[in-house]
Amino acid sequence: MAKMTDEKVMAYVDGELTPEDRSALERRLASDRQLQCAVANERLLRSKFAETYDPTLAEEVPQRLLQLLERPNPQVLPFRRPRIAPAGWRWQHLTAMAASLALALFLGNGLLSNDRAAEDQAGFRITKETAEALNVQLASTQSANAPVQIGVSFIGPEGQPCRTFGVSEGAGLACRSGNEWKLELFAPGTGSSGTEFQRAESGSTAVMSKVQELIAGEPMDGRQERQARDAGWPATGN
Amino acid sequence: VEKFERELLGLLPRLRRFARSLTRNAAQADDLCQMALEKALMRRSQRREEARLDAWMFMIMRNCWIDERRKNTRELARFDAGVSADGLSDTAAPTNDPLGTLHLHQAMNALPDEQREAAALVWVEGFSYQEAADRLEIPIGTITSRLSRARGRLIKNLDGEND
Numbered sequence: 001m002a003k004m005t006d007e008k009v010m011a012y013v014d015g016e017l018t019p020e021d022r023s024a025l026e027r028r029l030a031s032d033r034q035l036q037c038a039v040a041n042e043r044l045l046r047s048k049f050a051e052t053y054d055p056t057l058a059e060e061v062p063q064r065l066l067q068l069l070e071r072p073n074p075q076v077l078p079f080r081r082p083r084i085a086p087a088g089w090r091w092q093h094l095t096a097m098a099a100s101l102a103l104a105l106f107l108g109n110g111l112l113s114n115d116r117a118a119e120d121q122a123g124f125r126i127t128k129e130t131a132e133a134l135n136v137q138l139a140s141t142q143s144a145n146a147p148v149q150i151g152v153s154f155i156g157p158e159g160q161p162c163r164t165f166g167v168s169e170g171a172g173l174a175c176r177s178g179n180e181w182k183l184e185l186f187a188p189g190t191g192s193s194g195t196e197f198q199r200a201e202s203g204s205t206a207v208m209s210k211v212q213e214l215i216a217g218e219p220m221d222g223r224q225e226r227q228a229r230d231a232g233w234p235a236t237g238n
Numbered sequence: 239v240e241k242f243e244r245e246l247l248g249l250l251p252r253l254r255r256f257a258r259s260l261t262r263n264a265a266q267a268d269d270l271c272q273m274a275l276e277k278a279l280m281r282r283s284q285r286r287e288e289a290r291l292d293a294w295m296f297m298i299m300r301n302c303w304i305d306e307r308r309k310n311t312r313e314l315a316r317f318d319a320g321v322s323a324d325g326l327s328d329t330a331a332p333t334n335d336p337l338g339t340l341h342l343h344q345a346m347n348a349l350p351d352e353q354r355e356a357a358a359l360v361w362v363e364g365f366s367y368q369e370a371a372d373r374l375e376i377p378i379g380t381i382t383s384r385l386s387r388a389r390g391r392l393i394k395n396l397d398g399e400n401d
Contacts, residue, residue: 006390042389051342
């Protein structure tokens with residue numbers, strides 16, 4: 001039997017073999033120790049790539065890069081910015097952001113009153129999709145097209161992790177309660193023309209003031225968020 | 239138009255990762271990101287709507303990188319002078335094998351440009367061989383052989399350092 005070339009093994013690990021070549025290789029894999037080693041080594045190299053470069057995804061993005069993309073514009077919120085707390089994070093940032101969101105909502109969609117938000121909160125339930133996003137999605141790595149957009153993550157008054165989120169219907173805040181996410185607040189968006197704002201989740205004034213009320217300390221940064229997720233969102237300090 | 243900026247914001251973490259795999263250290267990588275973003279903002283009108291934003295953006299970055307490699311040898315010499323580990327040590331997340339990841343980055347630094355960009359597109363960013371070939375406008379066989387040579391060198395360098 002001819003030796004499998006390194007190139008074949010490489011293409012196999014990269015998922016680039018034709019179905020026929022793939023099954024041929026896999027048939028041999030069962031009994032060919034040398035081939036098993038070659039595949040294991042090839043996989044090890046791929047895992048080194050992930051170990052080396054993937055941590056970049058969870059890093060805080062430098063302000064100078066964010067600033068290039070965040071132009072002052074009352075119609076649009078720099079909604080990604082608060083997801084990972086910048087160094088030297090201060091409440092003023094949130095307040096300014098909440099103010100600009102309020103303006104944006106006002107200009108774009110008419111006034112969203114707190115009364116209305118309170119009224120409609122009961123109508124929103126955390127769906128399976130939202131719960132899954134709250135469980136696994138990281139603000140630092142989520143896709144801009146993800147249907148649920150995670151905002152700020154932080155520790156609440158009883159040591160429970162809380163996260164803000166945005167969905168097509170509006171913005172919300174959920175905190176961990178036992179093994180579930182419990183909705184603390186939901187502020188609905190204002191309907192059809194709301195697409196620009198529907199993801200301005202963490203900025204919604206009502207949600208932001210609720211965050212201010214509940215937060216103990218500072219929002220989680222990218223690494224803390226990842227650690228909390230990997231640990232299954234445990235409560236702290238108890 | 240705002241959608242464009244928003245999508246780029248969403249891409250930033252991946253852009254930074256790609257830049258990290260092409261350059262020597264974190265500072266150089268963010269310089270490259272900045273250059274590429276500025277270029278993308280200027281050229282937004284040239285982008286075909288149906289083109290994948292990530293692939294388009296990665297190619298802008300790759301072209302910036304190549305331009306810099308060619309024109310600015312003095313700058314590169316400056317970057318090279320400050321190589322060592324400092325670019326990585328403050329940015330790489332803790333891993334069980336910090337030495338191994340550093341070695342891989344050093345081995346990437348030692349690759350010829352055309353092998354390095356192929357490795358970065360496929361093994362860092364997860365593009366298929368065909369997608370990488372399309373973006374670089376070369377035949378798929380060329381990508382395969384560049385990757386094959388790249389892996390040979392990487393493995394050789396990694397083995398050498400483990401001895």
